[in-house]
Every structure is written in C-alpha cells, then in structure tokens.
Amino acid sequence: MNKMQLFMLSVYGVIIALMGSSIKNTYQVYLNTMSDDFSLARGDFLMSGAVFMIGVGFFSPLAGLIADKYGIRKVIYLGIVLSSASFFLLSFSQSFIVFMFAYGILASFAYWQYRISRWELLFMTIYHLDQRILCMH
Numbered sequence: 001m002n003k004m005q006l007f008m009l010s011v012y013g014v015i016i017a018l019m020g021s022s023i024k025n026t027y028q029v030y031l032n033t034m035s036d037d038f039s040l041a042r043g044d045f046l047m048s049g050a051v052f053m054i055g056v057g058f059f060s061p062l063a064g065l066i067a068d069k070y071g072i073r074k075v076i077y078l079g080i081v082l083s084s085a086s087f088f089l090l091s092f093s094q095s096f097i098v099f100m101f102a103y104g105i106l107a108s109f110a111y112w113q114y115r116i117s118r119w120e121l122l123f124m125t126i127y128h129l130d131q132r133i134l135c136m137h
Contacts, residue, residue, distance in 0.1 A: 027052070027103065038096045048100050055108025063112040082110035 027034075027049065035045035067075045089102035 034099075038099065040096065045096075048096075048104050051100055051104030052108045052111075055104055056112055059109045059112045063109070079110050079112075082106055086110055 031045070032042065035042045038045060063075065066078070086102045086107040089098060089106065093099040093102055
C-alpha cells in the first residue's frame with residue numbers, strides 16, 4: 001500500500017468518525033428544544049437517551065458478528081444507510097414513539113456500525129490482519 005492510499009484511508013477514517021459521532025452529539029445539543037417540541041419533561045425525554053445507550057450495548061456484539069461474516073467495508077455501508085434512514089425518520093417524527101424507534105433503536109445500531117469499523121478497517125488494512133471483531137470498541 002502506497003503513502004497516498006494510506007493517507008486517503010486515514011481521511012476516510014476521520015470522516016466516518018465524525019459521521020458516527022454526529023448521531024450521538026446532535027441529540028445532546030438540541031435536548032431542550034426537542035423535549036419542548038414533544039411536550040415532554042426533560043426527564044421523560046431523556047429516556048430516549050437511555051434506550052439509545054442500551055441499544056448500543058445490545059447491538060455491539062451483533063455488529064461485530066456482521067463484520068466478521070460480511071467484512072468491515074459492508075458494515076460501514078450498512079452504517080451509512082442506517083444512519084441516513086434514522087436521520088430521515090428523525091426529521092419527520094411527530095410522535096415520541098417514532099422518535100424512540102428512530103433514535104433509540106435504528107440510530108444506536110447505526111452508531112455501532114461506525115464505532116467498530118473505522119479504526120479496525122484502517123489497522124487491518126495497513127497490517128494485513130484477518131481477525132474476528134466480535135465486540136471491539
């Protein structure tokens with residue numbers, strides 16, 4: 001692998017890291033506004049954050065199994081599709097139930113697709129590794 005390919009791989013890793021973090025960080029910035037939009041107390045609205053974190057813990061082994069079976073590149077593509085779908089649903093959600101599904105379930109699964117894949121892809125490509133990933137963070 002030449003230097004340009006390594007550089008581009010590193011750039012892609014940073015972009016993927018930023019995209020993955022946007023799922024989690026967007027929620028925190030607009031917490032007060034979103035809880036007011038759904039006419040919920042902030043404590044009640046924060047349950048969606050708890051569901052998101054539980055989803056991250058639940059989906060992490062599943063994301064690792066998918067990466068082991070189909071490869072990390074396909075996991076990245078799946079993460080892009082799922083995060084796009086979750087942001088699309090979040091932008092049109094009028095009910096808290098739809099928001100909980102889009103953020104707590106779909107976005108938490110998409111978030112782990114990014115988390116396990118960005119640096120593993122970089123290091124596995126550089127060092128020509130062929131390992132299982134099951135639940136790496």
